[in-house]
Amino acid sequence: MIDLRSDTVTKPTPEMLKAMTEAEVGDDVFGEDPTVNAFEEKMADLFGTEAGLFVPSGTMCNQLCLNVLTSPGDEVIIDELGHVFNYETGAAAHLSSIQLRPLKGVNGKLTKELIESAIRPQNDWDPHTRVIALENTTNKGGGAWYSKEELLEISNLADKHGIFVHLDGARIWNAMTASGVEPEFFGSVSDTISICFSKGLGAPVGSMMLASRDQIKKARRMRKMFGGGMRQIGLLAAAADFAVKNHHPLLERDHQNAKLFAGAVSRNPSFSINLKTVFTNIVLFDVVAADVEKVLDEFKNRGIGMVQFGANTIRATFHFQISDEDLEEILNVTETISFS
Template structure:
């Protein structure tokens, strides 16, 4: 099966597994695992932040950022398609007693004017706006990337109103690859960043929170409280480090293959796509005659897996373990589809 359901379905390569077994480890709860300590420092320096904290998942990383930036009763502004709003099981309300105010953007991207209109006053009866949160690239927005100018405008708006600016960088590596924006730029505009190693890069587990030393200190205790304190975590950090070093350079091929699939979809009379929306490794397209689930059944019968993203919408996500022969098979299946 050629699996395009997500870029999280990758499996460790033999080289990655070897690198993991050779990692020097210790007890990270005691902050004595040398591999994870070095990797946290490496990522913090890469993104221009003071410190990092390795965690099991992007959801935990995002929620740690939410928690250290807010107080109960606060509000977070986010695009209505944002991951924290749609895919984290209401965690902000449950764990931090804050609410999310979704704002309509374009393909999951916020803009300054829309956010400005959503910022609350500080009346006693208002939830207090505390954080502006963005996702780069956008998942439900089809892999859309923020430009430097867009992020600077939002960061400046946060500063003008005394707010924090959080960047959910679950696919930040795709954004870096697609736009050429250097990693340290993101640290210059954001107060907290979440980066992921199991999407696209191919590590089996792991994300990281990047922030100030004070925020990381608070987050470390919360991580333990939430059950995320791990012991010889250097094994997992080594896999993530290997992925950054060896798999990041492959990401441009994922993007190239995504565009080829999009072009093939655009030529099919029973499928529909806006080619301008394909910026990175995600391809979102619509079906014209049949529900998405019926189309996907036909694809799966021929060895290609994608996921429904709406009643008549399908998402395909490329990763480094989908090669050129796999792409040709996918293209043949799409061309042969009959609605």
């Protein structure tokens, strides 16, 4: 099957596996894995933060970040399409005793004005607005990215009100590719960042929390409490490091392929798409001629996997393991598939 269900479906390449087998390892719970230690330092330097912490997943990473930034009873402002709000099993309430305040942004993105209108007064009876959680690029928002100006405005607002900014950068690599924003800028406008290696970069596992030394120290303890203390994970850090070095440059092609696919969608009267909302590697489009299940089944019968992403909406996500031949087939099927 040509798998467009997600950019998390890629398999490690032989070159990545080789890098993994050559990694020097140690017990990371003791802080003794040299590959992990070097990689944490490297990513922290890249994004201009004091320290980093390698963790198993993007979900754990977001939850650790929120945990270290908040106290019970605090509130986190987030777009209603945010991953933390929709796809993390309500973890923020359970693990950190905090509540999320979802706002209706555009393509999963918040604006300074929207956030400002939701900041609460500091009364005893109000939840305390403690964190603004941004996602860059947005997943459910269709791969949209923040400009430098937008991020700076939000960061200045946060500073003015003494609120933290958390950046869910599961696809920060796509954001950098599309926007040209340099990594250290993200460190300058956020208090905590979660970056992932297992999305479009193609590592089998792994995310990293980037923050101050004190916050990482606290998160290291919480990671253990959440069950995320790992041992000889230099193997995984080596895969992630390989992915950053070798697969980040491939994301540009994924973005181009997504645009070509969106063009094919727009030429099929069974579908509807706003081409202006194709920002990176994620394409969201609506079905007008049949129900979504039927369309997904038909694509599947023709060898292409996608996922439902709303009542009438389908998501297709591009990644580096879609070959040129795959793309040709995807475009052909998408333009010609019909429903009667």
